[in-house]
Amino acid sequence: MSSTAGRRIDLTTLFLLTFPPLAWAGNAIVGRLAAGTIPPITLNFVRWVLAGLLLAPYAWRGVLAHRAALRQHAGVLAAMGALSIASYNAFQYLALTTSTPINVTLIGASTPLFLLIIGALFFGERVKGWHVAGALLCLVGVSFVLLRGDVARLAQLDFVAGDLFMLAATVTWSAYTWLLRKQRPDLPLPVLLFAQIVTGVIVSLPFTAWELATLDHALQWNPKVAGILLYVATIPSLMAYFVWDRAIARAGAQLPVFFITLTPLFAALLSTLLLGDWPRWYHAAGLAFIAAGIVLAQRR
Template sequence: MHASATRRLDGATLFLLTFPPLAWAGNAIVGRLAAGTFPPITLNFVRWVLAGTLLGLYTWRGVVEHRATLRRHAGLLTAMGVLSIASYNAFQYLALTTSTPINVTLIGASTPLFLLIIGALFFRERMRPWHVAGALLCLVGVSFVLVRGDLGRLAQLDFVPGDLFMLAATIAWSAYTWLLRKHRPDLPLPVLLFAQIVTGVVASAPVTAWELMTLPAPIPWNGKVLGILLYVATIPSLLAYFAWDRAIARAGAQLPVFFITLTPVFAALLSTLLLGESPHWYHGVGLVTIAAGIGLAQRR
């Protein structure tokens, strides 16, 4: 084995690659636990207000130092905040009100499919034959999960609303990823993340206010709710993002894509342990098909 490969796959790098999928799977579990207790759009809003406050305490000097760059890229940062903070995360919590964490994370694992499509349509990225084949495999895997192994549902379009919300979330995240890849402002990660949080929170505020005004009952502020907020505001919002950034810096851009497919695996394990929602055979078929599609699409 080459020395570079050994360096890339040392224990610290493996931890950095594995921790984010575990944290994001935990976010899906917690979002499911919050369903019926805490309204989904408000959960997303409070999550990022808390995360932004914590991050701001750490990075405010960097924000002041890079204020000229922030002003110059205000429009781009707003679009990134709307797509990631305001749209992707809100759609995910909406999805978890009617869908399971396993379904949600499996559909989210199909991101490479939508990355290819959006790249070809809007960013003039060339799709090679193995890209198309990999995207089609991902599509087959996602479709199999959506119809829960019953192909007759394709004719009836009988999907759970949460599954469709997660599809919308995945498309939003794919568009955000292309903006980040093609037009990333020259900012340190903490400053960039803070700017996206601020713009995303501002964009979420009107919809959050509407949701709160239409609630049938007040939010029960108890230990469960506080624990949910503490988790979502720290581990999947901040720690996982920083670990993922460090993992890409150490391992490159290709290898981490395969570790993302661990998210539905972790979600299945955590769902069984914490929610009593055991995975079904079609989840396994979908996971294998999506993973094969990602592997094929990543071929050079």
């Protein structure tokens, strides 16, 4: 069979589909470990500066060869960098200062819900019945996580600030995804990523300067900080991005969506092993509703 559904998933493809969710779950764990050590906006800024420096030798020739296209699409690239590099990642690290990796990754797994809403409101996408049903299931799952399984929190509006930051991150990532789908410049992947990193770092610079100026203590540079920065600049930034691109090329666009739901599972496992943060019943309930919603929304 020539369709994606009929392809056999070999070990290489299975690795390509599994590695990015594991890397992104690890990013949530490391972001939690960084809380109180590295300010969140500064962590995001330094992460992408390092990632850009590592990528530059491989992308620079392409940047020079496509400089006319880069100038032509400067506005779109700036918006992509602001939404993904500057906003999404900064919101995620802000979320991890008060929320848990399990909560953050579960809320992030509800992206299909926000993709549906933003697509319908701003990009003229048709919404079908099973899309709405899937979105509602995702919403129920997110609600379980936000309310910690306690409906009384809804009346009190007693949410953890980090959960709300992660909701903001999910909205910005959904907007970025639609922009990438509808207005992606015809550029090689290294060039496109490098351009987004540069624009995202520029947008992040004043916010990073403000955060550092308002600190009541000096930054502590030590082996732990160096290890955190090395990890976030390489594994979830560059390696996961390129592996995910290869996974989609081998498996198509449908199958990888289901593997994204592994991120909160990996986050729960790593949280238990490394942070002693055991999952609760509402995490399992939330994941079940979110996964069911994604499956239903992907129905053809």
